[in-house]
Amino acid sequence: MDRRRFLQLTTAAAAAGWALLERAGVFDGEDSKARGVHPDIWSVLSDLTVMDSHEHQEEESTRLKRPVDFMEYLRHYALSDFITAGLPSSHVAMLNDPNLAPEDKWRLLAPYWDAVKNTGYVRAARIAVRRIHGVPDIGPSTVGQISEELQKNNRPGYVRRVYAEICRIEVGQVNALEPNTIYRAQTDPNLFLQDISGLRLMLPYLAVQTAQEESGEELGDLASYERAVNWYFERYAGEASAVKNQCAYLRSLSFDDVPRDVAERLxxxxxxxxxxxxxSELKALGDYSWNxxxxVAGEHGLVVKIHTGYLAGNNSLEFARIRPAQLTTLLRRFPNVKFDLFHMGYPFQHEVCAMVKQYANAYVDLTWAPIVNPAGTIQFIKQFVSSCPMTKLFAFGGDYRSVDPVYGHLxxxxxxxxxxxxxxxxEGLLGLDDAVRAARLFLRDNVAKVFEVAKRREVLRKRLGS
Ligand SMILES: [Zn+2]
Known part of the structure; x- marks a missing residue:
């Protein structure tokens, strides 16, 4: 048998195998197989358009400049589970090498596939691939096809096609991660709003050069730093989605009330x-600047988003600095500011549930939690609906840098x-009508209202002239 015929036969056999497995219900994640969901609730969930409260999405112009392959689905965050399962971190560079063939990359991943294929991170990738490429799964016989299609379609309009048309997301709130970006002023207003980066604006993590250049302040003393902060809010608070701070990756979430003269000297x-x-002095400086x-965010009516709980990556998680409960003093200090507590505070979700119940200015954002720990998130939502006002939960944030896996996470x-x-x-915790109403609030209406999405989008579109 020649090589070509052999390949045809093995591909056909693989496809038949996949089909059998699929019929046996081995794969979940199909739209038609929302197991465990009441049909009335699923019908609302599958019909509604979504408001996405948290992304790190690049602009399409950035995506078009780089080669793409099937790793777009796995790089952010699924690769972390492969590393935890034993993939040597030295292989990551090879997996990111655009010159290595997809089949060779698959050979690096294959030894860990069975261990990780059911985690939320990896399932999100598999579900997206099934929907977008119509293949049964990520595997040796499909990584080539997926990569080829991605590269062929890496043209203007692709991000819109996936994000707006396939995912049916009305608008996403983006925390730009490009180095030294405080606010991404050039964006596609038909897809995104942008957060002001609280991390890159706070001390000592301030993107000094960007702040100097953009605000025109020398930043020589504390007063000029404060003027620079004011500049960002005066200029962008009307169109920005929020101010976002992920400093829990770098420091604790407890913020003391530091007097101005102390901060001035520091x-x-x-x-x-x-x-x-x-x-301790760096912390005090950070405390002052974050307060x-x-x-200022509160004076401009902007929501403050704070990363709480679990940290992305590997072999770095430590619990002391990520606890949501550390934020209670901040919630009391600024009763008129709305705080959006990210990631359900996992694994401290009980703290978040209690905070959102007690504090009028606290909201919970699940973003990322549904793929970090899907079963844990189910438990949390049940506790939330039976103890907290329905208006205080935002369910979806893709939290990805590229558009590809968003569908699976959603x-x-x-x-x-x-x-x-x-x-x-x-279980008798709420009626069916209220369950249906909650689905709509969590995926769309709460975000639209609390973040005043329509108003901000209007301001952004006006500035960008579109
Ligand atoms: Zn994020």
């Missing part, structure tokens, strides 16, 4: 020689919400 020393400040940013989020609401209904 700031002067920091500008002269940043290494002269002790850890200042939150106050599908899992809808499924998780659907299962939780179905169970809550069946």
């Amino acid at each position: 700031y002067a020393r920091w500008r002269r020689d940043r290494r002269s400040l002790a850890h 200042y940013i939150v106050r 599908w899992i989020t809808k499924h998780v919400v659907g299962v939780a609401l179905t169970q809550a209904y069946e």
Whole structure:
């Protein structure tokens, strides 16, 4: 048998095998198979358009400049589970090498596939691939086809096609991660709103050069730093989606009330020689600046988003600095500011549930939690609907840098919400009508209202002239 014929036969056999497995229900994640969800609830979840409260999406112009292959689906975040399962981190560079063939990349991943294929991260990738490429799964016989299609379609309009048409997302709120970006002023207003980066604006993590160049302030003393902060809010607060801070990756979430004269002296020393400040002094400087940013955000009516709980990546998680409960003093200090507590605070979701119940200015954002721990998120939603006001939860944020896996994350989020609401209904925690109403609030209406999405979009479109 020649090689070509052999390949045809093995591909056909693989396809038949996939079809059998599929019929046997081995694969979940199909739109038609929302197991465990009441049909009335699933019908609302599958019909509605979604408001996405958190992304790191690149602009399409950036995507078009780089080669793409099937790793777009796995790089952010699925690769972390492969590493936890034993993939040597030295293989990551090879998996990111555009010159390595998809089949060779698959050979690096294959030894860990069975261990990780059912985690939320990896399922999100598999579900997206099934929907977008019509293949049964990611595997040795499909990575080539997926890669080829992605590269062929890497043309203007692709991001819109996936994000707006396939995912049916009305608008996403983007926390831009390009180095030193405080606010991404050039964006596609038909897809995105942009967050002001609280991390790159707070001390000592301030993107100094960007802030100097954009605001025109020298940043020589604390007053000029404060003017620079004001500049960003005066210029962009009307169109920005929120101010977002993920400093839990770098420091604790407890923010003391530091007097201005103390901060002034610390700031002067920091500008002269940043290494002269002790850890506690850097924290105090950060505390002062974050309190200042939150106050200004509040004056401009912007929601403050804060990363709480679990950290992305591998072999770095430590629990002391990520606890949502550390934020209670901040919630009391700024009663008129709305705080959006990210990621359900996982694994401290009980703290978040209690905070959202008690504090009028606290909201919970599941973003990312439905793929970090799908079953844990189902439990959380049941606890939330039976203890907190329905208006205080945002369910979906893709939290990805590229558009490709968003569909899978969204599908899992809808499924998780659907299962939780179905169970809550069946267990007598709420009526079916209220479960249906909650689905709409969580995936769309709460975000539209709390973030004033329509108003902000209008301002952004006006500035960009579109
Ligand atoms: Zn994020």
